Every structure is written in C-alpha cells, then in structure tokens.
Amino acid sequence: MATTNRTTGPKTNLQKAAQAVGAVFLLVGILGFIPGITSNYDTLSFAGHDSEALLLGIFQVSVLHNIVHLLFGIAGILMSRTNGQARKYLLYGGVIYLVLWIYGLLVGHDTPANFVPVNNADNWLHLVLGIAMIALAILLSRDTNHARGATTH
Template sequence: MTTTNRTTGPKTKLQKAAQAVGAVFLLVGILGFIPGITSNYDTLSFAGHDSGALLLGIFQVSVLHNIVHLLFGVAGILMSRINDQARNFLLYGGVIYLILWLYGLIIGHDTPANFVPVNNADNWLHFVLGIAMIALAILLSRETYRSRGATTR
C-alpha cells in the first residue's frame, strides 16, 4: 500500500523523514508533560533555568520547552505534505538546532539567559539533531531529484 499525497502523489522518502521527525518531536513534547517519564515533575516551571524537571531523567525541560517541541512537531508533520516544505523543515530545522546548540554552549546554565532551559545533555542532543536533520535534507533531496527528475519537486 502506498501513501499518497494530495498534491504530489506518493510520499517521497524526504517527506516520510520529515513526517517521522515531526512525529518524534510531537511525542517528546507530550512526554515532557507526563509525570514519571519526566522526573522531578513537581519542579516543572513555565520557563527558566530553575526548572528541575528532567525528561527521561536526563534532558532539562519546562512548559515552554515542551510547547516548542509540540509546535516543532506539528510544523514537521504539516510541512511533510509537500516535498519542498519537507526539505525546508529538515534543513532549516537542523540549522535552528545547531544555533540552539551554540546558544547552549555560550550561555551560562544558571543564568536568566537560559530561559528555555537547556543542560549539557540538551546541548549535545541539539547538535546531533541539527546534523542529522541537515544530512537527511541533503541526502534525501538528492535521491528524490535523481528518481523523479530534476524538474519535479
């Protein structure tokens, strides 16, 4: 059974990748609000470095951080409907995550500038996500254009 797209026919691997990445972000955003999966849930604050809640006991989260994951997930799922938008989600989303990685390295974790909040585990996850998303965008775009022809997007 093939998955169809109302504007471009069957979904490309690029679209499926963007949809999967979006679904993972959506899931992470939901999990950040579930006590037990998020440890120290009673210390979950709206924003700021003082939120002591840890997703999976590792990644520092806040209500704002979870909302960002939810919105990013919804964007990925919606943008996966069109091949060019799927590529843009992965490419520019990856760039955003690399910027967040740099931001996390530069700011002090116990300062008001850490309003999202992030910790070392978040920083390195952001780095891996940024590289992976950019790689998916580039590699799967090449495959899509080779298999469909350079003029089809």
C-alpha cells in the same frame, strides 16, 4: 512527471523523514508533560533555568520547552505534505538546532539567559539533531532530484 509539490499519492522518502521527525518531536513534547517519564515533575516551571524537571531523567525541560517541541512536531507533520516544505523543515530545522547547540554552549546554565532551559545533555542532543536533520534534507533531496531527473524527458 514527478513534482516537488506532491500532496497526494505515495510520500517520498524526504516527506516520510520530515513526518517521522515531526512525529518524534510531537511525542517528546507530550512526554515532557507526563509525570514519571519526566522526573522532578513538581519543579516543572513555565520557563527558566530553575526548572529541574528532566525528561527521561536526562534532558532539562520546562513548559515552554515542551511547547516548542509540540510546535516543532506539528510543523514537521504539516510540512511533510510536499517535498519542498519537507526539505525546508529538515534543513532550516537543523540549522535552528545547531544555533541552539551553540547558544547552549555559550549561555551559563544557571543564568536568566537560559530561559528555555537547556543542560549539557540537551546541548549535545541539539548538535546531533541539527546534523541529522540537515543530512536528511540534503541526502534525501538528492534522491528526489535524481528520481525527478530520471522520469522527466
């Protein structure tokens, strides 16, 4: 009988997706601290809109922004251990990114309220991440539920 609390055996696609998303966030968090991959590295500040450091020359980052990516990555990897946690990570993480997208659209980029900081590229990436994470949570949960229903009699 399949279970949603699987911590041993082969990972489900839902767990693999959460683990992969977590690994990408962890990598992004690390890359944000590497000069060359992050341009204008000498302007990297702890937080605030005045950080002009750009990950891959596109996405505005700060120490706080990088730490958030690292924590989000660790959470994804740890939560990928069970189906239920993997689903929650993808679903609620996606919701968080949609909220960040809206926040980024509403807050002025040159104001103290932009403390993470975010720029236009970050905003649109947050939209894509939010939609993708929620879609993974929903679509891959269906596969898990369908498989569980097929094996339970």
